[in-house]
Amino acid sequence: MSKLRRLDQLLGSLGYGTRREAQGMVADGLVTVKGVVAERADVRVASEDVLVKGQPLEAAEGLLAILHKPLDFVCTRSDGEGATIYELLPAQWSDRKPAVTSVGRLDRDTSGLLLVTDRGDLVQRWTSPKSEVEKVYEVTVEKPLDASLVEVFASGTVMLRGEEKPCLPAQLELVDDLHARLTLMEGRYHQVRRMFASQGWKVTALHRSRFGEYSLEDVAVGEWRLLDVGAR
Numbered sequence: 001m002s003k004l005r006r007l008d009q010l011l012g013s014l015g016y017g018t019r020r021e022a023q024g025m026v027a028d029g030l031v032t033v034k035g036v037v038a039e040r041a042d043v044r045v046a047s048e049d050v051l052v053k054g055q056p057l058e059a060a061e062g063l064l065a066i067l068h069k070p071l072d073f074v075c076t077r078s079d080g081e082g083a084t085i086y087e088l089l090p091a092q093w094s095d096r097k098p099a100v101t102s103v104g105r106l107d108r109d110t111s112g113l114l115l116v117t118d119r120g121d122l123v124q125r126w127t128s129p130k131s132e133v134e135k136v137y138e139v140t141v142e143k144p145l146d147a148s149l150v151e152v153f154a155s156g157t158v159m160l161r162g163e164e165k166p167c168l169p170a171q172l173e174l175v176d177d178l179h180a181r182l183t184l185m186e187g188r189y190h191q192v193r194r195m196f197a198s199q200g201w202k203v204t205a206l207h208r209s210r211f212g213e214y215s216l217e218d219v220a221v222g223e224w225r226l227l228d229v230g231a232r
Contacts, residue, residue: 001046002061007031008041010050014057015095025052062119063093063100064229068219069114075105085114088222093118103127103211104187112137112208113216119229126212129186133212137182137192140205144177149199153182160194167195181209 005013011022011031023041025031031038032051047060069075073083085102086094093100096118103115103126117123126133149172152158156169171183182192193203209216219225 002048004044004046006041007033007038007043007045007050010045010047010057010060011052013097014060015092016052017095058092059118059226059229062117062122062229063096064115064117064119064122064227065089065224066214066216066219066227067102067114067116067224068216068221069106069111070222071111072108074108075102075114082108085116089116089224106208107190110206110208111221112206113211113214113219114208115211115214116224117229122229127187132185134210135184135187135208135212136210137184138207138209139180139182139192139196139203141178141180141196141201142204143201145174145180145201147174149180149201150174152199153195158195158198160188160191160198163188167191170195 007026008019008022011017011025012019016022016025019041026038026041029037030053032054033043033045034049047057050057067085067088069085073085073088074081075085077084077086086100089100098118098120100116100118101123103117103123106112106114115122115126125131153170153172156166158167158170160167167188168185170185173181175181182195184191188194192206196203214227
């Protein structure tokens with residue numbers, strides 16, 4: 001059983017509106033608690049006992065979702081930077097408290113798998129260097145790849161411009177002359193592009209196909225899929 005919270009505060013934190021709007025929903029008879037129409041908005045309730053318009057509360061114990069990020073979308077809410085990933089998510093998620101955010105970032109020119117969550121502990125778990133979460137990227141380059149890159153990337157000696165520590169060993173699989181699959185255990189700024197650039201190759205297309213245990217199976221470009229956060 002979840003902890004007890006004021007009904008209007010609970011609804012507000014999950015994006016169902018301001019506290020006043022939540023109070024209005026209760027007054028209009030749209031909220032039930034244990035199957036009974038709620039009469040007061042200040043009553044303390046467990047989230048699993050609450051229905052809004054006959055539906056359970058969405059991700060009441062924390063939200064976690066996979067998003068298939070398209071190209072030309074940015075992982076920020078700042079105005080003036082173009083389309084953002086948050087435009088692809090339900091509007092209600094933008095009103096959740098804590099705010100929904102991405103786990104790490106993909107730049108405008110990179111597509112693929114993003115995790116989004118309102119759980120700070122999950123963000124910390126998957127972005128901490130100690131977590132060693134595998135991330136898999138599908139890479140396209142502008143000139144034929146050299147087989148020697150496999151050993152170079154696995155050596156743990158690749159240095160990025162402006163940094164003092166080499167990259168951790170990475171697994172590179174050559175798919176064909178211009179395509180490769182790279183598995184990383186860290187997430188430095190523009191790391192994939194910079195690793196290839198350090199060896200003389202320019203990345204022309206980049207897609208993240210896996211993040212830890214998660215893949216984009218059955219998630220179309222621009223779409224999202226809610227995950228179970230209960231045991232995490």
